[in-house]
Amino acid sequence: MTKQQNILIIGAGLCGSLLALRMGQRGYNVSVCEKRPDLRKVNLDSGRSINLAFSDRGNKAMKLVGIEDKVKALCIPMNGRMLHDIEGNTVFAPYSGREHEYINSISRDQLNALLLDEAEKHKNVNVYFNKKCKSVDFEKTTALFHDYETKNEFIEDADVIIATDGAGSIMRQSYYLGKKFLFSFSQEYLTHGYKELSILPTKKGDYKAYKNALHIWGREAFMLIALPNLDGSFTVTLFLSYADGEYNFNNLITKERVIEFFNKYFKDALNLMPNLADDFFKNPTSPLGTVKCSPWHYKGNTLLMGDAAHAIVPFYGQGMNASFEDVVEFDKVLEEHEGNWETVFKIYEASRKKDTDAIAELAIDNFHEMKGHVNQAVFREKRNLEMTLEKHFPNEYSSKYSLVTFNVNIGYREAMLQGRAQDKAILNMLSDGKLDLKDDLKTILEKVKTATNAILEDDRIAGLKQ
Amino acid sequence: MTKQQNILIIGAGLCGSLLALRMGQRGYNVSVCEKRPDLRKVNLDSGRSINLAFSDRGNKAMKLVGIEDKVKALCIPMNGRMLHDIEGNTVFAPYSGREHEYINSISRDQLNALLLDEAEKHKNVNVYFNKKCKSVDFEKTTALFHDYETKNEFIEDADVIIATDGAGSIMRQSYYLGKKFLFSFSQEYLTHGYKELSILPTKKGDYKAYKNALHIWGREAFMLIALPNLDGSFTVTLFLSYADGEYNFNNLITKERVIEFFNKYFKDALNLMPNLADDFFKNPTSPLGTVKCSPWHYKGNTLLMGDAAHAIVPFYGQGMNASFEDVVEFDKVLEEHEGNWETVFKIYEASRKKDTDAIAELAIDNFHEMKGHVNQAVFREKRNLEMTLEKHFPNEYSSKYSLVTFNVNIGYREAMLQGRAQDKAILNMLSDGKLDLKDDLKTILEKVKTATNAILEDDRIAGLKQ
Numbered sequence: 001m002t003k004q005q006n007i008l009i010i011g012a013g014l015c016g017s018l019l020a021l022r023m024g025q026r027g028y029n030v031s032v033c034e035k036r037p038d039l040r041k042v043n044l045d046s047g048r049s050i051n052l053a054f055s056d057r058g059n060k061a062m063k064l065v066g067i068e069d070k071v072k073a074l075c076i077p078m079n080g081r082m083l084h085d086i087e088g089n090t091v092f093a094p095y096s097g098r099e100h101e102y103i104n105s106i107s108r109d110q111l112n113a114l115l116l117d118e119a120e121k122h123k124n125v126n127v128y129f130n131k132k133c134k135s136v137d138f139e140k141t142t143a144l145f146h147d148y149e150t151k152n153e154f155i156e157d158a159d160v161i162i163a164t165d166g167a168g169s170i171m172r173q174s175y176y177l178g179k180k181f182l183f184s185f186s187q188e189y190l191t192h193g194y195k196e197l198s199i200l201p202t203k204k205g206d207y208k209a210y211k212n213a214l215h216i217w218g219r220e221a222f223m224l225i226a227l228p229n230l231d232g233s234f235t236v237t238l239f240l241s242y243a244d245g246e247y248n249f250n251n252l253i254t255k256e257r258v259i260e261f262f263n264k265y266f267k268d269a270l271n272l273m274p275n276l277a278d279d280f281f282k283n284p285t286s287p288l289g290t291v292k293c294s295p296w297h298y299k300g301n302t303l304l305m306g307d308a309a310h311a312i313v314p315f316y317g318q319g320m321n322a323s324f325e326d327v328v329e330f331d332k333v334l335e336e337h338e339g340n341w342e343t344v345f346k347i348y349e350a351s352r353k354k355d356t357d358a359i360a361e362l363a364i365d366n367f368h369e370m371k372g373h374v375n376q377a378v379f380r381e382k383r384n385l386e387m388t389l390e391k392h393f394p395n396e397y398s399s400k401y402s403l404v405t406f407n408v409n410i411g412y413r414e415a416m417l418q419g420r421a422q423d424k425a426i427l428n429m430l431s432d433g434k435l436d437l438k439d440d441l442k443t444i445l446e447k448v449k450t451a452t453n454a455i456l457e458d459d460r461i462a463g464l465k466q
Numbered sequence: 467m468t469k470q471q472n473i474l475i476i477g478a479g480l481c482g483s484l485l486a487l488r489m490g491q492r493g494y495n496v497s498v499c500e501k502r503p504d505l506r507k508v509n510l511d512s513g514r515s516i517n518l519a520f521s522d523r524g525n526k527a528m529k530l531v532g533i534e535d536k537v538k539a540l541c542i543p544m545n546g547r548m549l550h551d552i553e554g555n556t557v558f559a560p561y562s563g564r565e566h567e568y569i570n571s572i573s574r575d576q577l578n579a580l581l582l583d584e585a586e587k588h589k590n591v592n593v594y595f596n597k598k599c600k601s602v603d604f605e606k607t608t609a610l611f612h613d614y615e616t617k618n619e620f621i622e623d624a625d626v627i628i629a630t631d632g633a634g635s636i637m638r639q640s641y642y643l644g645k646k647f648l649f650s651f652s653q654e655y656l657t658h659g660y661k662e663l664s665i666l667p668t669k670k671g672d673y674k675a676y677k678n679a680l681h682i683w684g685r686e687a688f689m690l691i692a693l694p695n696l697d698g699s700f701t702v703t704l705f706l707s708y709a710d711g712e713y714n715f716n717n718l719i720t721k722e723r724v725i726e727f728f729n730k731y732f733k734d735a736l737n738l739m740p741n742l743a744d745d746f747f748k749n750p751t752s753p754l755g756t757v758k759c760s761p762w763h764y765k766g767n768t769l770l771m772g773d774a775a776h777a778i779v780p781f782y783g784q785g786m787n788a789s790f791e792d793v794v795e796f797d798k799v800l801e802e803h804e805g806n807w808e809t810v811f812k813i814y815e816a817s818r819k820k821d822t823d824a825i826a827e828l829a830i831d832n833f834h835e836m837k838g839h840v841n842q843a844v845f846r847e848k849r850n851l852e853m854t855l856e857k858h859f860p861n862e863y864s865s866k867y868s869l870v871t872f873n874v875n876i877g878y879r880e881a882m883l884q885g886r887a888q889d890k891a892i893l894n895m896l897s898d899g900k901l902d903l904k905d906d907l908k909t910i911l912e913k914v915k916t917a918t919n920a921i922l923e924d925d926r927i928a929g930l931k932q
Contacts, residue, residue, distance in 0.1 A: 182655040182708075182755075184652075185652065186653070186654065187649075187650060188650045189648040189650050373929070420928075424924065424927075427928050427929070458890065459890075461897050462886075462889060
């Protein structure tokens, strides 16, 4: 019987541990091999707490596996962006005009630990740590591992291998280097890198800045952001060019210069970060890349999922959510075609890839929005109008941000096309003086809808990709 | 003195031999290492003659090196597309409304031989054949070669290495595998492959089909094309899916089935190709891929050029022309900044990459145009109108095809943006009944211009990439 099949999952990160849980619920014999130690047992004394934005698409997966409430306990709601200007003034810009729509800050490690605990409750799920995958033989459906504990190599044989081993996926590399089939692949780096920093809690353990927001210090050429943690701290991330501009990662090489840079551009943040210079030189600078590839699968033997198939830059807060949604979409296809892996993999990729390609594009667009557009008058005017429309017509209007983040019944691609057309319609009407904001709201809504549909129709006729 | 510097060029194909000629003219000590035998000495008894579309951007380079007339002698003008429908009816669709604008069919080998002859006229240029590059050490500016004649390996040391070793570039692979810097890279395959076939001359040596056209049998899901050769033959290329559809490369495995396929879809072509089945099983099926990467250079040591930096699919007939234009653009930057290789390489990539990215996109678009759109009524109506505008307003209107192919004073990117906006304007006005083709032509031209500018302006305001 199918359910007796052995599924090998490579990587016990967020996507791999969720997938293991779901496949365990479905009754498969699941083995998971993870290169790192068990994060539940290791004392990570680096003191760095990495958080992520968790939102509705991710939550759909938590509902699927029945742990929505447990995850909610780990979440800090962020209802909007807190925009910090260079003088230290702040403006709060909500993510939605609908009160129930917000995103959450969550600890990567806490969520990963929960998913592992839940997966291991199933006797048919076994997770092995300190096992580093070295290569995958996708024709034989076997994987070669190095065991960091015994120092030995071993081969795992399975009926199906699913690699959820992240942006640097070893199985994807085996596809690429194997040259057994035409493998489309791209890795694209931004010229910016990032570095994690922190705002520690007050001595009493309180938050030094407003808790329920994603803080942004957008400075056009670079930016700083901060997300809250449950312990009263914020994880802060600096996005900065490696090589361009007066200040860049290559030339910020002394404490004095780092302080000078922050004093000039992020003075209010600097005041909350006496630990800045230490953090800056203790923590690594990491690149920002987008990875796409196709096919994701080899016949019915092997499949890439999560970041291994589609790594994106972090600016839409959708990386983890997209990987979790992968599991939901995969589960839907599996439900319909269980028993024929090749069919499952093919249909899954055919329906899913257009959406992960779209969120990759949107994430890069949002980098430019966050570091620059949010400060422009016409952009703010558009956002204010959209918040008003969402508030007054909760069932009739959703901004691009809402479509992407909260409207889980449409895919990223549909959200992108509709959202971009709306943005174009509103920005052009505002710019041409064709929207009178004193008009009644219903009239404005109809104008926006009409102009949006005209844009979509013009694109359709011109045969542009849709 | 700078001119005493040793330049190593890897690859003596079209781009490499042109570059060697130009650098020889500039006085550098140039060594070229090519993995294949000297094509001027080898009797290529496969009998396959591969031809390419040669047009104005390529010709700009021939003017630069002073061999325009010699190349012209190898050219067969193609004034338009000869469209063959499934019943064997033909329609001739010109490439331009201006008589002096046409493209040419040229033999790859004859042109390559000419460029090698011209390069070797310079005493400071030496070309070595049967030397296969195995890797490049871009930090030391050395390259490792295998000599097919002596079976030995040797290392070449140079002041500058320029790799023109094609779509499968070894130096690009050294960049990718070296992991010494952030290297963005993509290889994207179409699901279609291609196979070269031939229409042989009549016994008298005449052309069996109209000589001065690029013949197209567009069948939506696949297509056949043919370009003339000087010897009276045509090189025919079949573009077909590997795996999809009733007929595909994976299932065309018997002569009977190949004949059946051609009889059903390309009957008039089949009548000219008694040699079809033999050609089909003798010649390989090859993939169609696009390669992009960045950076093209490592400091002032090494540079990728031509297909090694930007391989594209063949549907715009611009692959060779883009590589030749690379040499023209590189030469311009070199003229201004000679003596500082890092500056030359940086400025060259900064100005050139946007254009090679654009022609890569345009080439994929043109696949869909050639196999399908050319048969649609609204597309033909647009093309007819554009030909009329070009004829009557030769200095005021150029179609996208003309902008890309003949307007050498603008780059591919500007041609793409202007051309796409024009297409969108005309297709939408035709579709909405807003263009009365009985109006006087000047009125129509103004309408097209106004609508095009409005589209460009709307995109600009919406902040779409331009």
